[in-house]
Amino acid sequence: MSPDPFVHLHVASGYSLQYGASHPHVLVERAAEHEMDALALTDRDGTYGAVKFAQACSQAGIRPVLGVDLAVAPVGPGGLAGPGGRPGAPGRPTPATARERAPVRGGAHRDLPVHRGGLPRVTFLAGGKAGWAAICRMVSETHLAGERGRPVATLDLIAPHLGAGDVMVLLGPTSELGVAAARRRDDLGLAALAPWLEVVPRDNLVVELVSHRLPGGGSGGGGWGPGTSPHAARMAGIAHRAGLGTVLSNAVRYADRLDAPTVDVLDAARRLVALDRRHVDRANAEGFLKSGKQMHEVAEEVCRLAGLAHDSGTEARRLLARTRAVADRCALDPRSDLGLGEVHFPEFDRTGESGRSAHAVLRARCEAGIGRRYGQAPRQRIWKRLDDELELIRGLGYASYFLTVADITDLIGEMGVRRAARGSGAGSLVNYLLGVSGVDPIRHGLLMERFLSPLRASLPDIDIDVESARRLEVYEVILARYGGDRCVCVSMMDTYxxxxxxxxxxxxxxxxxxxxxxxxxxxxxxxxxxxxxxxxxxxxxxxxxxxxxxxxxxxxxxxxxxxLPRHIAVHPCGVLLSDDTLLSRTPVEASYAGFPMSQFDKDDVEALGLLKLDVLGIRMQSAMAHAVSEISRVDGVELDLDDEVQVPFDDEVTYTMISSARTLGVFQIESPGQRELVGKSGIESFGDIITDISLFRPGPVKSDMITPYLEAKQGWRTVHYLHDDLRPILEQTQGVVVFHEQVIEIIARFAGVSYAEADEKRRALGDVEGMAETRVWFFPRALARGYDLPLVTRMWEVVAAFASFGFCKAHAAAFALPTYQSAWLKAHWPAHFLSGVLTHDPGMYPKRLILQDARQFGVGVLGLDVNASETSYVVERLEDHTYAIRLALAELKGISEAEVSRIVTARGGTGPGCTTPYVSLSDFHARARVSRPVLERLVLAGGFDDLYRIAGGDHEVRPRGRLTRRDLLLQVAELDRHSRMLDRTSRGRGLAARRVSALVRPDETAQDAARRTSSDPAVRAAAQSRAARPVREADSVQLTLQLGDEPGAGEVVTGLPEMTTDERMRAELEILGLDVSQHAVAAYADFLDALGATRSRDLLRRRSRAELLVAGVKVATQTPPIRSGRRVVFLTLDDGTGPVDCTFFEDAQGPYAATVFHSWLLVVRGELRRTGRRGVSLRATGAWALPDLHALWQRERSRDAALAAVRAEIDRVPVGRADPDEPPHRRVLVHSSGFRLSPYADIKPAGDDTRDVARTLWHRSPGSPG
CATH class of the missing domain: 1.10.10 (Arc Repressor Mutant, subunit A)
Structure with missing residues (x-):
């Protein structure tokens, strides 16, 4: 059967953000069902879905046609289609100067149809490789020319890309020509064509006819509105008079007629309006991907109404033939035209070492690194490994890739930013010698083949971790080094x-x-x-x-x-590096922060053969950098964490702390499961950390390998190897398969193949077909090498169970390095380390739990102090030579960065050594210039307690008086009243001029204008940044002079009572999100003691399997994948003496799930589980909101009656009662290895983030997380 000759030339997918309703592959599938052999994708404002569309077309045997639908500023006479749909001023207005109507109430003026006030839109199709390059550059120019997020082209802007004849231009019903046709003004239509004919070759300019066969023409202009057949017929007539060709399209927005309601929702969401007839664009559901037969009917109707020939059928066939001819002209070859499957590395001379080949430079740099890394160690094994790796790199032509990564790593190091490699790249000796990775692959038995192989089609992937606080600085340095025409960020799509x-x-x-x-x-x-x-x-x-x-x-x-995609954002770590043809292969737009950003995501750029380097901002790296800085500032010790002399890998104190499971805040091993695992196993070496990180993964869980590993490590069973050949492979992990590298070695040993081929077979285990094919491949080879069938069968079971779920040992080793370094810091410098953790918040727990952990380590916690607190958490040495952590000003609710900066700057320095400390509240008000709400919160949070020696501050009450926080609040009101009066009456004295608003946006300068017209995309993207711009502050801050117009210097003691302890704690929780003065559970201490609740510190004293009650603040909930495929909820509580880990299995979730997810203060009942030396957790059987039980306790008059009422409430719901509404069968995802996964596992739970627990402790509403 011959294919359907019709080709849809104007198709929007879901990548037309909040406009199209179908994914690209769905559109391709529908075209295949219609037996079409070509299909176009012309998404709005970008080519975001082009690569995925081309890949789907290749799989379906359909030729892709690619283009874009752009808004174009009016070019016709008198602003034919200006905003508002009415004639505007003559000329060609730019996007920046065009005026718009105000949006409907509650809505946004965004992307309206041209007949309702929107801008004209034109479709462009790429013809061949040159046409695709023109489309990419045209889209980039459009996005970087105007306002970010509102791309509008002008004819002058895109004209240079249209003259060569590589781009087809389709003027459709939403163009100015379409507006003229709707007004039945052929003369205006011909005039609208004139500017296009000046810049576009006549053969490349066609008129697009669209008819959705609207009855009465819809709402856009009676019977002649866009989408009607009479409108399409009039456009055909204008094209005929101008001597231009016509094509037929259906302006597709969805694959199936039933998807029409979806576009209504998308339109409403895009415009921020409610759904009603006024805001619905479509009048029927005809905008779907129709069959050729259906489009032939439309063609006949349009041609009949156009009356351009006696035989409408013949003219219809001509129209369809012209449409087909345009499709044939523009159909692209994914490989030769788009570059799918090719590789594009940066030019070598961009790395600054021209004159020698890339391979020669790479070898020289590696050889120079041997002495630095290995000193006087034996070299024979090192040289052999290096030669093998360099030969592999030379054969693949990847030398410039490694040199580029090394160059970037060096740039980061020169900035003084902490960095570390992660991923399988840590298995490369070349990376270790170049300084990219800090993990010795020879010492830890890592395989290069897991990272790079001649059999692997995908590009190698090296990830570089940097300090999160300085990630944007790193991006700026990389962009400055390589330029915006060779280096851009990778994007990602936020989807529904x-x-x-x-x-x-x-x-x-x-x-x-x-x-x-x-x-x-x-x-x-x-x-x-x-x-x-x-x-x-x-x-x-x-x-x-x-x-x-x-x-x-x-x-x-x-x-x-x-x-469906919602909006585009910059990828959190991906940086794209290429040669000078980059902008011919990917369109670029500006990110929110002003970085040039490809319109393709990480999968797309890999398919295009573009080098993506992941530069990840890791908060733990920032936390450790902060700790090192504090150690230097407070103690004068210059510490280098990467120096094995200063931070040895055999530190007993560090391993003892890890094995005690006191690892809150430590990288990778702070989760409840990890703390239980390290407590069970006991960590004695760096290799144990590598194994521990890898064990806590789905593969070992599915294979049930954690239990035998722990039993063997603790000496509870003898390690048994299925064969002596497995001993050197599995000895480190007690005979248990944990790592990808072990699977590779097993397959290579048993099947007698190279590591490269073995890795390909390991990868094939990830799907059902690959699993079956590998089994057929494995057995005869293993048997041929002399292994007996029972052994081969058992080995296959082990390998198959492991499948692709294990963990890469190189990745684990790369993770283990910062894990050990952070643990070493916590063991030796707990105050300094935890100040970094609190400042940069790298872990899974809220800061209030980290503060409690600091107290457990003997570190004091100091409250806010306007003369001592900094932007970040800092360490103070106390008189008794112990350490304390001072709360950060940035924790204050509602305070701005500018206000924090002014507070610190005005006092002339940091901490106790500041040169001009604040001497009073009025002095602070005059110099720091913070808003009244911020000043009130500072008072309520205790920021002036130390200054006024208010009881409950860091000092005892002093003779200064019995001033209270309430007194200071009254003075804040007086100061604010006085400032307002000065602003009104004393401007001539210049006092009000000191209070310059920090929110004023500086006027655009000549430099800003130059940036907007720069030839470098990186510079133009930066000019579009929506991020906060620096505001010029006052050059100096003067002390307050007593001029007689300030309130009295002496503070009035009103006799108002001081805030109670409960009131202070509530204020701290509301304002700081932290309970500093006392723990949030302290108010319930008497009740919990009466109830017999067990504290965290006492759990190790209780016998295993004892039923008990625990209580505390919820600090974390997780639903990780487990091998049964059921949902398990892991809950962590904090009771002030430490964390309590509770596990809710499915049989206990029914009556209590809503409480667990939507309450913050909890009482949990469960059975104690003791495992290993320090492993302790609770198998939960019930949960109740602590405030509810406490309220019930308070209602009863006698203590006995109160306890009886509470216990009756706890016993009211039978333990493990089945939920009568629970479905008999629930959906489970099954992997090829047999691993079962709940669709509700490994996701963020319901409710608010537990990091926000403190500010919501006192609020709970039915049906809404509190």
Whole structure:
């Protein structure tokens, strides 16, 4: 059967952000169903989906046609299609000067159709490789020319890319020509064509006819509006008079007619309006991907109305033939035209070492690194490994790749930024010698083949971790080094998941914002498509009442949005490096922070053969850098964490601390499961850390390898090897398969193949077909090498169970380095380390728990002090030579960076050594110039307690008086009143001029204008930054002079009582998010003692399997994957003496899931589990909100009656009671290895982030996380 000759030339996918309703592969599948052999993708404002579309076309045997649909500023006479749809001023207005109507109430003036006030839109198609390059550069020019996020082209801007005849231009119903046709003004239509004919070859300019066969023409201009057949016919007539060709399209927005309601929701979400007839663009559901037969019917109708020939059927066939001819001219070859499958490295001379080949430079640098890394160690093994790796790199032509990565690593080092490599690249000796990686691959038995292999099609991947606080600085240095025409950031698409979808659909349906917010937060962070399934599966949602018929429409629409792109953002770590043809292969736009950003994501750029370097901002690196800085500042010790002499890898104190499971804040080993694992196993070496990090992964869990590993390590069983050949491979891990590298070695040893081939077979285990093929391949080879069938069968079971779920040992070794370094810092410098953790917040727990942990390590906690607190957490040495951590000013709710800077600057320095400390509240008010709310919060949080020796501060009450925080609050009000009066009456004295607002945006300078017109995309992207720009502050800050117009110097003691301890704690939680003066659970101490609750510090004294109660603040909830495929909830509480880890299995979740996810102060009942030396956790059987039980206790008059009432409430729900509404069968995802995974595992749970627990401790509302 011959293919359908019709080709859709104007198709929008979901990558037309919040406009198209179908994924590219769905559109391709529908075209394949219609037996079409070509299909176009012309997304709005970008080519975001082009690579995925081309890949889908290749798989379906369809030729891709690629283009873009751009808004173009009006060029016709008198502003034919100016904003508002009315004639505007003559000329060619630019996007920056065009005026717009105000949006509808509550909405946004964004992307309206041209007949309702929007800008004209034109479609461009790429013809061949040169055409694709022109499209890429044209899109880049458009995005970088105007306002970020609102790309509007001008004809002058894009004309240089149209004259060569490599781009087809389609003027359709939304162009100025279409507006003229809607007004039935052929003369204006011909005039609108004239400017285009001046810059576009006549053969490349065609008129696009679209008819959705609207009855009466819809809302856009009676029977002649866009989308009607009469409108298309008039456009055909204008084209005929101008001597231009015509093509037929359907302006596709969705693959299937049933998807039409989805575009209504997207339109409403994009414009921020509710769904009603005024805001719906479509009048029917005809904008789908029709078959050729259906489009032939449209063609006949349009041609009949156009009356350009006696036989409308013949003219219709000509129209379809012209459409086909344009498609044939523009069909692209994915490899030769787009570069799919090719590799593009930066030119070698960009690395600054021209004159020699890249390979020669690489060898020289590696040889120079041998002495630095290995000293006088024997060299024979090193030279052999180096020669092998360099030969592999030379054969693949990757020398410039390694030199580029080394160059960037050196640049980062020269900035003084901490850095470390991660990923399989740590298995390369070349990377170690170049200084890219800090892990010795020879010492730790790492394989180069896991990282780089001649059999692997994908590019090598090296990730570099840097300090998160300085990541943007690193980006700037890299961009400055390579230039915006060779170096840009990688993008990523934020796609619809259930919470985003609920919010947008709820708003579109006009639901109350509070209700929409409650519904969204009730869901865990799952796929939108799983919304209604989750309502049936999850007990906390079954109890929520959200499955009512009233909400059924909303959830059906929510599921339709699943996975559709919402907006583009810069990838958190990907940097793209290439040669000077980069901008001919990817369009670029500006990120929010002003970095040039490719419109392609990480998968796309890999498919295009572009070098992506992941520069990850790791908060732990910043935390460790902060700790090192504090050690130098406070103690005068210059510490180098990467120096093995200063930080040896055999430090007994460090391993003892890790084995005690006191690892909160330590990189990689602070989660409840990891703390339990290190407590069970006992960490005695760096190799143990590598193994521990790798064991806590799905592969070893599925293979049930953790238990035998622990038993062997503790000496509870003898290590047994299936064969002596496995001993050298598995000896480090007690006979257990843990690492990818071990699987590679096993396959290589048993099958007699190279490591490279063995790694390919390991990768094939990741899918069902690959698993079956590898099994057929493995058995005859292993048997041929003399291994017997039972052994080969058992070995295959081990390898198959492991599948692709294990962990790369090189990756684990790279992780283990900062893990050990952070543990060493906590063991030896706990105050300095935890100050870094608190400042940069690298872990999974809220800061209040880290402060409690600091106290457990003997570190004091000092409150806010306007004369001592800094921007970050700092260490202070106390009189007794112990250390304390001072709270940071940045923790104060609502304080700005500018206000923090002024507070520190005005006092003339940092900490106790400041030169001009504040002497009073009025002095602070005059010099620091903070807002009244911030000043009030400083008072409430105790920021002036030390200055006034207020009881409860860091000092005892002094003779200065009995001033209270309430007195200071009254003075704040007086100071604010006085300032306002001065602002009104004393401007001539210049006093008000001192209070310059920090929010004023500086006027654009000549330098800003020059940046906007620079030839470097990086410079133009920076000019579009939406990030905060530096504001010029006052050159100096003067002391307050007593001129007689300030309030009295003496503070008035009113006799108001001081805040109670409870009030202070509540103020701290609300303002700082921290309970500094006392723990949040302290207020319930008497109740918990009466109830017999066990404290964390006492758990090790209780017998295993004892049933007990624990209580505390919820600090973390997790739902990691487990081998049964069921959902397990891991909950961590903090009771002030340490963390308590609780596990809720599915049989205990039903009655209590809503409480666990939506309450912050909890009482949990469970059975104590003791494992290993320090492993302790609770198998939970119930959970209750602590405030509810406490309120019940307080209602009773007698102590005995109160306890009886509480215990009756706890016993009211039988332990393990089955939920009557629980579905008999729930959906489980099954991997090729047999690994079962709950769709609700390994996701962020419902409710608010536990990091925000403190500020919401005192609020809980039904149906909404508190």
């Amino acid at each position: 998941r259930v919470r985003h979808a609920v919010r947008d659909v709820g708003a579109a349906l006009g639901m109350p914002p509070g209700e929409v917010d409650a519904i969204a937060k009730a869901f865990p962070h799952i796929r939108a498509r799983d919304a209604r399934q989750a309502l049936r599966d999850l007990p906390e949602l079954r109890a929520s009442g959200l499955a009512s018929e009233r909400l059924d429409l909303m959830f059906r629409l929510v599921e339709r949005l699943d996975g």
